[in-house]
Amino acid sequence: MTLTLFVQSVLAGLTNGFVYGLIGLGIAVVYRGARIINAMQGDFALLGGVAAYLALTRLGVPMLLAYCTGVIAGGALGFIVERLLIRPTDRRGGTDDSYLLVTLGGAFAVSAAVLLYFGRDSHVLEGIGGNASIDVFDAAIRVHAVWLIVISSAVVIGLKLFYSYTRLGQAMLAASIDIEGSLTIGINVPLMRILTFVLGGMMGGLAGILVAPLINIYYEMGLLLTLKGFAAAILGGLTSPFGAIFGGVTLGLIESLAIVSVSSGYKDVIAMAILILIMILMPQGLLGRRGRQGG
Amino acid sequence: MSAVLEVRQISHHFGGLHVLRGVNFSVAEGSVTGLIGPNGAGKSTLFNIISGFLRPTEGEIIDSGETITRLTIQQRSYAGLIRTFQTPQVFGQLTVRENLIAGCYKQGRTGVIKSLLKFPAVRLELAEAARLADQTCIEFGLEAVSDQLAGRLPAGQRRLVELARAAISKPRLLCLDEPSSGLSSEEVAQLMRILHQLTKAGITILLVSHDMDLMEISSVIYVLCFGEIIASGSMSELQADPQVREAYLGV
Amino acid sequence: MSAWSRLSGPLLKYAGVAFLVAAWAIVPVVAGRSTVDILVFTALYTIAGLGVAFLLGQCGIVSLAQSVFFGIGAYSTAYGVTVLGWPATVSMVTGVTLSGFIAAAVGIPVLRLSGYFLALATLALAIIGQVLFLEWDWLTGGTLGIGGITPISLFGYSLNTPFRFYYFVWPIVIVVIWLHYNLLQSRTGIAMRAMRDAPSAAAVIGVNIARLKVKIFVLSAVLGSFAGSLFAHYVSFVSVDSFGVDRAINFLLIAVLGGVRSIAGTVLGAFFVTSAPHLLSQFGDVHALLFAALLIVAVIYLPGGFGGAIAQAWRKLSGESRVAENVGGVRRP
Numbered sequence: 001m002t003l004t005l006f007v008q009s010v011l012a013g014l015t016n017g018f019v020y021g022l023i024g025l026g027i028a029v030v031y032r033g034a035r036i037i038n039a040m041q042g043d044f045a046l047l048g049g050v051a052a053y054l055a056l057t058r059l060g061v062p063m064l065l066a067y068c069t070g071v072i073a074g075g076a077l078g079f080i081v082e083r084l085l086i087r088p089t090d091r092r093g094g095t096d097d098s099y100l101l102v103t104l105g106g107a108f109a110v111s112a113a114v115l116l117y118f119g120r121d122s123h124v125l126e127g128i129g130g131n132a133s134i135d136v137f138d139a140a141i142r143v144h145a146v147w148l149i150v151i152s153s154a155v156v157i158g159l160k161l162f163y164s165y166t167r168l169g170q171a172m173l174a175a176s177i178d179i180e181g182s183l184t185i186g187i188n189v190p191l192m193r194i195l196t197f198v199l200g201g202m203m204g205g206l207a208g209i210l211v212a213p214l215i216n217i218y219y220e221m222g223l224l225l226t227l228k229g230f231a232a233a234i235l236g237g238l239t240s241p242f243g244a245i246f247g248g249v250t251l252g253l254i255e256s257l258a259i260v261s262v263s264s265g266y267k268d269v270i271a272m273a274i275l276i277l278i279m280i281l282m283p284q285g286l287l288g289r290r291g292r293q294g295g
Numbered sequence: 296m297s298a299v300l301e302v303r304q305i306s307h308h309f310g311g312l313h314v315l316r317g318v319n320f321s322v323a324e325g326s327v328t329g330l331i332g333p334n335g336a337g338k339s340t341l342f343n344i345i346s347g348f349l350r351p352t353e354g355e356i357i358d359s360g361e362t363i364t365r366l367t368i369q370q371r372s373y374a375g376l377i378r379t380f381q382t383p384q385v386f387g388q389l390t391v392r393e394n395l396i397a398g399c400y401k402q403g404r405t406g407v408i409k410s411l412l413k414f415p416a417v418r419l420e421l422a423e424a425a426r427l428a429d430q431t432c433i434e435f436g437l438e439a440v441s442d443q444l445a446g447r448l449p450a451g452q453r454r455l456v457e458l459a460r461a462a463i464s465k466p467r468l469l470c471l472d473e474p475s476s477g478l479s480s481e482e483v484a485q486l487m488r489i490l491h492q493l494t495k496a497g498i499t500i501l502l503v504s505h506d507m508d509l510m511e512i513s514s515v516i517y518v519l520c521f522g523e524i525i526a527s528g529s530m531s532e533l534q535a536d537p538q539v540r541e542a543y544l545g546v
Numbered sequence: 547m548s549a550w551s552r553l554s555g556p557l558l559k560y561a562g563v564a565f566l567v568a569a570w571a572i573v574p575v576v577a578g579r580s581t582v583d584i585l586v587f588t589a590l591y592t593i594a595g596l597g598v599a600f601l602l603g604q605c606g607i608v609s610l611a612q613s614v615f616f617g618i619g620a621y622s623t624a625y626g627v628t629v630l631g632w633p634a635t636v637s638m639v640t641g642v643t644l645s646g647f648i649a650a651a652v653g654i655p656v657l658r659l660s661g662y663f664l665a666l667a668t669l670a671l672a673i674i675g676q677v678l679f680l681e682w683d684w685l686t687g688g689t690l691g692i693g694g695i696t697p698i699s700l701f702g703y704s705l706n707t708p709f710r711f712y713y714f715v716w717p718i719v720i721v722v723i724w725l726h727y728n729l730l731q732s733r734t735g736i737a738m739r740a741m742r743d744a745p746s747a748a749a750v751i752g753v754n755i756a757r758l759k760v761k762i763f764v765l766s767a768v769l770g771s772f773a774g775s776l777f778a779h780y781v782s783f784v785s786v787d788s789f790g791v792d793r794a795i796n797f798l799l800i801a802v803l804g805g806v807r808s809i810a811g812t813v814l815g816a817f818f819v820t821s822a823p824h825l826l827s828q829f830g831d832v833h834a835l836l837f838a839a840l841l842i843v844a845v846i847y848l849p850g851g852f853g854g855a856i857a858q859a860w861r862k863l864s865g866e867s868r869v870a871e872n873v874g875g876v877r878r879p
Contacts, residue, residue: 089846100661102842102845105841106838109838273674283659372750373752384744385747397739400752
């Protein structure tokens with residue numbers, strides 16, 4: 001393997017890794033705030049990407065605004081999901097299975113809606129800096145990808161600060177750990193839950209707009225992203241924001257380097273196999289402390 | 296009297312937290328042995344280790360001379376070691392009768408293939424189990440609710456179902472985890488009568504409880520405090536022991 | 547209780563069954579080819595769907611991996627018959643055996659997981675299967691698929707039309723249903739339900755939970771594979787599109803919509819999932835959205851699915867006081 005090929009792999013792995021990490025981050029946010037694994041996270045991303053695409057190409061909105069539309073669309077979907085899917089399930093005694101099936105249904109719904117509207121074609125969302133790329137040791141990384149990494153890192157740090165130092169962040173955490181206690185001290189628990197999903201939705205939407213220019217938007221991308229994001233989240237310990245990014249980057253790098261030795265068609269097989277192995281061998285992740293056996 | 300169960304130097308820690316340190320005691324055959332202690336003393340952990348839900352970090356559990364520390368829950372069950380749970384674990388979507396039939400699981404031999412192909416042995420096993428279940432229902436006073444879903448019963452009756460299910464599986468050593476919590480005083484009296492019957496049938500009982508009235512039926516009681524056995528004896532002996540009084544009495 | 551009211555319950559039940567059988571037998575004679583075609587697919591998906599429903603309803607396991615075994619069955623038949631020249635039965639048995647082994651090999655580590663982890667692991671398996679079916683084109687023909695699969699031949703009579711296949715496949719469905727009932731009404735059936743309701747207590751009554759889960763998973767895979775083989779013989783051409791995550795979702799949908807405890811419900815669920823795309827085809831791919839919406843509605847509002855509703859009606863009709871799960875008979879006062 002030449003140096004160029006190696007560096008190319010590492011760059012690709014890093015970029016993908018941050019995407020998986022962002023999805024994993026969204027999953028971690030929802031899990032931390034509501035104790036629910038959100039099988040729709042990748043589809044929040046899909047919607048974010050689609051919304052940004054439509055804003056940019058059909059409404060002619062400038063790029064930054066289109067991106068914001070994507071993020072907001074994600075947040076809005078998060079709100080809808082909480083009200084239409086999660087809240088009714090809560091009321092009817094939600095078991096882990098019900099939440100899983102309901103969010104899976106939501107994932108399929110978004111995917112089906114995109115299929116209906118766009119068909120099976122993929123669409124290209126314009127990236128930051130267009131198609132320009134930077135050369136590193138003869139390998140190229142798109143400017144957009146660099147921005148992706150920068151923005152993701154900023155978001156992770158921001159999230160950590162939010163949960164650790166703001167009252168709202170701490171209230172959201174408290175509401176999920178101890179419902180009665182939180183109610184007693186005046187935390188609006190239902191509102192915290194809504195905010196959790198909105199925040200998770202926005203994370204998803206952000207991931208969507210960041211990844212769309214690199215892989216193109218197509219109706220089936222949701223579930224695969226969710227699974228990879230889930231792998232990232234577990235690797236990182238399921239509740240830690242830094243952990244999800246760390247897990248994502250690890251996954252992205254392994255995936256990337258593995259493709260070099262095996263054909264690229266097996267990329268997803270490798271990622272899925274890694275997910276299964278992680279769940280079996282180290283469900284508490286590499287960084288997390290307390291294990292949770294997923295149900 | 297020989298020891299049905301021997302707990303030898305059992306220690307356990309979770310991470311840095313030592314929950315049990317060098318616990319030693321034995322349960323004599325045919326006796327009712329009690330285990331009491333304040334909350335956090337390590338009773339649940341000890342119980343889980345004895346019943347196979349947890350592997351101790353150190354020490355051994357001996358059952359009638361055989362070391363069973365590495366045996367699975369199922370293996371212990373087949374050896375006659377049956378436990379109940381602090382929150383009664385009934386099969387909620389099965390009827391009471393079906394719960395008891397389930398208790399007879401170990402007495403059957405048919406597997407998946409024979410079941411699929413409807414071998415006669417399958418039906419015979421079920422019929423025999425049903426007969427036993429009906430009998431046990433009567434013994435435990437559950438005939439009135441025998442066709443009701445176990446999950447819909449009030450807590451007291453669910454406890455009874457769990458106990459009946461434990462009894463039907465022909466245990467040698469019955470480990471009861473807080474069997475009286477949530478029961479009315481009539482129900483506790485009924486419980487004591489049932490336990491008495493079980494002892495008469497030769498079943499050894501290990502009892503964990505906060506209920507001092509219930510503990511009266513024990514011939515010997517061990518007191519667990521901060522992971523160690525600090526005293527043992529009959530109820531009256533313990534009540535006179537200043538160390539026990541200081542560490543824990545009453546609740 | 548008068549003689550009539552004591553008789554009327556079971557009598558109505560038998561009359562109902564007789565009517566259903568007659569109706570079933572008549573349909574291909576009076577209905578068009580596409581209707582019969584839909585009913586054949588309903589039968590095939592019922593078989594595969596029953597595997598998923600059983601796993602979910604009796605053991606509480608959400609499996610999205612059924613598409614993989616469906617594909618293994620289909621490709622084993624396709625490859626065996628067209629490339630290796632094996633007879634249909636041999637190819638089918640190979641497929642079933644292969645699926646069984648893979649289910650066991652994968653199941654032993656994976657089924658130790660619980661809840662979300664397990665369900666998502668099965669989804670991951672579905673994706674792995676989908677990709678491998680595509681990549682291993684030396685075996686599966688990739689996107690080009692395998693064609694020219696000869697129809698099943700029974701005593702020289704070739705089942706090469708929907709009409710003929712209909713009368714072949716539905717008795718098979720009945721046999722599969724019979725097997726299911728047998729399993730439900732057995733010591734193993736009780737053990738499964740015990741495992742579903744209270745795993746700790748199930749362990750204490752002596753159930754080897756890990757082993758039982760694997761056995762049922764293998765059983766489910768065998769059903770999926772068998773259905774896949776029959777499918778291949780029916781459609782005579784198979785390609786990767788039929789064995790992906792979409793298919794896995796459909797099987798799960800059949801189970802959930804139909805009501806996981808109800809066999810009649812599973813049949814209805816299979817019928818719905820098969821016919822809806824047809825009926826809605828003029829609107830494009832809208833059935834996917836409909837299915838997703840129905841899955842959500844069923845999970846939230848209809849925990850018993852269609853089947854739950856039917857079970858209640860059936861009960862009222864025949865005067866029983868308990869649902870089918872009751873083993874050892876209901877004790878009459």
